[in-house]
Ligand SMILES: O=C(O)[C@H](O)COP(=O)(O)O
């Protein structure tokens with residue numbers, strides 16, 4: 330116990346034993362919705378997940394995974410991996426980046442902080458560059474926040490502004506990029522009418538340009554670097570609206586738009602990043618900004634040839650990695666997600682194994698641990714990353730690495746070297762985001778088969794399983810009107826929903842190690858993802874810290 334009285338020691342659970350192997354399985358993007366033809370989880374053969382649902386009613390329930398239950402500003406905000414895994418791992422609800430930025434913009438404090446003042450030094454002689462995801466998805470960024478940043482920066486002396494836009498189509502409908510670019514172009518035109526030299530300088534689709542994560546494919550960052558910093562891209566246009574329309578007409582979707590630069594009448598790029606400029610990445614979410622932040626900030630960098638490394642003043646909208654302190658400068662302090670369940674459990678002797686494939690690896694490590702990279706105690710933990718396929722959209726390989734992840738988990742369980750074995754199965758989410766219904770059905774089946782491999786291993790060692798999800802996605806693949814009817818586009822086709830949903834997610838507990846009297850309580854009807862951490866701590870034989878959201882389980886005498 331430290332001088333403050335704080336202790337990592339967890340109290341023993343009065344009834345539940347220690348020493349059981351607990352598998353924690355997170356199905357990414359697996360929500361619960363009414364069964365219809367657009368519910369891929371319903372259509373897919375998912376006997377394992379079905380049997381958990383149809384089994385004991387006291388061992389399966391739904392939990393909230395969106396909106397304020399995971400620290401998002403409103404109940405209209407769909408859940409996402411960052412806030413979902415943060416809540417699952419931290420056991421408490423923290424006001425998340427989206428909300429913190431809203432507050433800082435509303436109070437104006439964002440413009441008084443160290444980060445903005447640092448970047449502002451460039452306003453006199455240099456250009457302010459804003460790089461980020463252009464949509465109102467609210468998962469990585471928000472258009473209204475960008476608009477307020479533009480307004481605030483221009484009112485505080487930015488005279489030359491260049492916007493580098495990444496089109497979305499993943500957290501919002503495919504095709505919506507055109508409207509977002511038109512909207513921001515109007516804002517930039519208004520700034521120009523006030524004498525500010527403001528325009529879009531480059532762009533590209535988020536999955537092909539800049540927004541890779543967990544070092545899956547540095548080429549994605551390089552494409553962005555070439556367009557944003559060097560002013561070089563295979564496609565050159567006079568306007569961003571023309572760029573997006575033309576590239577879409579040529580067959581690209583919003584997520585995968587090739588990189589383009591905007592050029593002037595003489596064919597020169599209008600906004601490469603040069604010495605003396607300021608740069609702000611305006612996404613609040615961390616995972617897909619870490620790689621660009623490294624490329625903009627690190628002097629020692631060998632991931633690709635940057636060709637020219639301008640001396641810039643760079644700030645993130647938030648600090649994206651609390652362990653690496655990356656980037657050094659940021660406009661809004663991130664949520665301080667401390668005392669996560671992973672850290673507690675390691676301090677209490679729980680040996681932990683975590684695994685996913687690259688595209689979700691950080692979800693069960695970095696996000697789970699409160700946006701902190703690395704181990705708490707390498708002697709007690711092992712994190713295994715299975716390389717994801719690179720350079721494909723996952724509808725092409727909907728099974729992804731589900732079997733490989735499950736087999737690693739199985740081996741970890743059977744080795745008896747670990748008390749907690751934690752995985753993320755990406756399929757329903759990653760394939761759901763492609764909007765390909767047939768492939769998403771295959772993906773859901775693959776995830777279900779992977780769950781079976783893990784549950785079988787738990788059976789063999791007399792362990793316990795907790796199977797849950799981080800938010801919805803594959804359970805609804807169509808955009809609906811307020812009364813729930815599918816929406817049609819102008820040609821009478823349904824509008825495919827590539828994004829997450831507002832649906833709750835299942836949680837199931839079981840396994841031979843689960844005491845006979847353990848069941849879900851009935852007095853936490855609004856339980857959400859943040860209630861899962863205390864639940865898992867109990868299953869390891871510990872009481873959760875008193876400020877954690879309450880456990881979902883109770884032990885009744887049989
Ligand atoms: O980054 C993404 O892939 C999507 O915007 C959100 O998906 P995730 O929250 O499941 O990662």
Ligand SMILES: [Mn+2]
Pocket residue numbers: 357358409410411413758799800
């Ligand atoms: Mn997710």
Ligand SMILES: [Mn+2]
Pocket residue numbers: 358410758759762802829
């Ligand atoms: Mn997703």
